[in-house]
Amino acid sequence: MDYTAWSHDSLVERVAQLETELKSKNRGSTPTPAPRKKSWKKPRHDRAFDPAKYHTRLIALKLAYLGKNYNGFEHHIDTPLSTIEEELWKALNRARLIFPKDTDPLNPGEVNWDGLEYSKCGRTDKGVSAFGQVIGIRVRSNRPLAQKKKSEASGQEGIELVEGQREQGHADAFKAYPGENGVEIRAPPLGRSPRGPHVLDSEPLNIHDPALAEALNFDHIADEIPYCYLLNRLLPPDIRILAWCPAPPTDFSARFSCRERRYKYFFTNPAFPPIPHNLEFANSGKGSGKIKDGWLDIGAMQEAAKLFEGTHDFRNFCKVDASKQISNFERMIYHADISSESAASNKTLGFLNDKNFIPEGFDGEAAPQIYTFNLHGSAFLWHQVRHIVAILFLVGQGLEPPSIVSELLDIAKTPGRPTYEMATDTPLVLWDCIFPRQDDPTRQDALQWIYVGDGVGNAEAKYAAMGLVDVLWEVWREKKIDEVLAGSLLDIVQRQGGEITDLTLSKKPNRSQKVFHGADRPRLQGTYQPVMKKHFMESVDFINDRYAMRKGFENAEDLKRQGYRTRNKAAVEEAENEFVEGVE
Structure with missing residues (x-):
């Protein structure tokens, strides 16, 4: 078609018409798919994780964190910032170190420590840091369970009992918790609590004693999961696990066993x-x-x-x-x-x-x-x-x-x-x-800590690439350069202009x-x-009485007398033993 005699407007109209026809043809045609490349990799499937196939053990963890970017240690719903507990929860779950009970299927990320024997030493407030925080928690262990084997006499499949477990049947022998007479390594009690039947200890406990490994057919330190290294790979850089205690005392609670807390305030x-x-x-x-x-x-x-x-x-x-x-x-x-x-x-x-x-x-x-x-x-x-x-x-x-x-x-x-x-x-x-x-x-301190890098062949966890020192250096250097730049600018501004x-x-x-x-x-x-x-606040007695009267009691004494301690036992225990700087 000869377009030489067409006007500009006619040409534009013709181009628009052709574009419309082309789009219509493209919508009606099915493009030929590109041939799929053959992959030699096996498809990845998430394997079901059965807690009953694993032993667990109670350990203590010592951790450090810079609190400026967090909404405190203790987890609360609907906080504007993440909390330290929330980050610990995510790392422990991702590493399959804990088996939480009664987790809401509609909210799998909800923090729920029930059944994990979890305890914490301090619940620092928003912005507060910690360099020696301690938690206690029951985690998965590498220690092998009893193995199934066929009886030579009957040919029937049975249970090979280990570590003093009494024969209670198949289901009981494979429980994640130690059986009634099972063995779990613990140090002697800090207080006067009686020792449980499931505890193997000595006076005093030597956690590196070869006799312990022989008794359990398992070295509970060298053969164990590298808890610190594993968690540090999953936690944010400003939260670090510093050490773990493989044998907490029999009466251990990170909260109630702590007899001294040390704070520093920098200025x-x-x-x-x-x-x-x-x-x-x-x-x-x-x-x-x-x-x-x-x-x-x-x-x-x-x-x-x-x-x-x-x-x-x-x-x-x-x-x-x-x-x-x-x-x-x-x-x-x-x-x-x-x-x-x-x-x-x-x-x-x-x-x-x-x-x-x-x-x-x-x-x-x-x-x-x-x-x-x-x-x-x-x-x-x-x-x-x-x-x-x-x-x-x-x-x-x-x-x-x-x-x-x-x-x-x-x-x-x-x-x-x-x-x-x-x-x-x-x-x-x-x-x-x-x-x-x-x-x-x-x-x-009576707890026997194993710090990151301790032990034969573990130095890379502290000094190798992405080790504890490597990650903390990166955190420090970023803040140090910010300090140097701001300080240099302040010096320049002070020197400019006339004499003081x-x-x-x-x-x-x-x-x-x-x-x-x-x-x-x-x-x-x-x-x-x-x-x-300055203006003085009311006395503590007045504040407590006013709260009790709002709840329908005569005064604070009446509130306690009528069952406050029974209905709110956990809250009262927390109040009477309160020790934490910054608890809301």
Whole structure:
């Protein structure tokens, strides 16, 4: 067809017509499928996993995590962030190490520890980290079960009994839990609990004793599943399994067997950037009888910290949860002090050591210096550590005297807590959990831990590619480079422009008092109001009575008397033994 005489509009219309006809033909035709390539791989099928084919054993795991990206340790439904327990649950299930019971088929990812003898030492709050968290859990074992064999006399198939199991029939002999007289390796009890009949132990237990392997026909360490290595391959990089205990005590509970918990709270000195002397004004520190703005008086903080040691009533250093009806707030503090973490000092911000920024007469190490508040105690109340740290920061800024600690510990003088703000969560770390024997006054950890890399041929789990050190180096380096870049930028900005001594203010600024609570920046709070002049909360007795009356009882005593302990036994046990920093 000759299109030379066609107009532009006619050509466009013709092209559209042809495209429509082509699309219509394509819809009516069936394309020839490409020939399938022959695969020599066998199709993969998920094999059914039968828990009855495996032994299980109770072990303890020591783990560490950086809590900034998590909604705390304990799992809660509908939290905006994942929790540490949720990540552990997913890894344990993916590795087929646990056999959870009564899991909702419509929600297979729901965390349910029933039947796993699960226990946890601490339930840290959102943002709080832990470097020595401990859990106890029953997991799958490599230890072989009894084997079927034919009887030579009768030719009938029977059960070869092993490890002292008494003959109870086919179903009982292949149970995942040890039989009534079966053997499971455990250490001697920490307390006075009686030993169970299923425990093989000695005084004291030597977990590397060859006699144990001979007795079980199985080396319960060398032949066992590499629990730490396996879980670390499945967990996020900021959650790491550090060690496992193959033989927990017979009376072991990660929660109730722990006799000492150690916390560290990290902070810098100065706590926030100071300003040059010539730009200071009355309420910023200079000439007001207070320490220079931004700097902390470590000596005063140390003096105040020592006042926490011993047994005290800490109701003014915690949050009160009326639903738990706690009436005993006495807790033992073994150790409280402030220490310098000189190895972690940041030398990047060199300008902080300039004479225009440091306090007069300062002769300390190069700034900023890293410090930690170290607290060791038998048990802790809800947010107790963060309330203690908040008061120490007020003392360090010269806003409160060290004696404020004694005033708040005096319940007769201060029956209700003043409404001061607790410290930020992120710098807090559950540093370690200690499990001593009940009669050991030195409180030495009695659990026999096997750390990642220990044992013959296990070094790659710690130092090889994707080993424990390799993964943690990657986490550290990312954050270290961020620190160096931010510090270098801050140094550059400080050096730019005119000389510090030539800078002037346009007028006397009307600024609020800066108050540091452990966060990345201080808060402006107007004229500072001393703690003992703040609004006081109601007494604990009043709070508990008010809660009981809302539930239809006369008071808290009536609530307990009418069966609160029976109907809420688990909640009461938790309340009476509360120790966790940050439990909601």
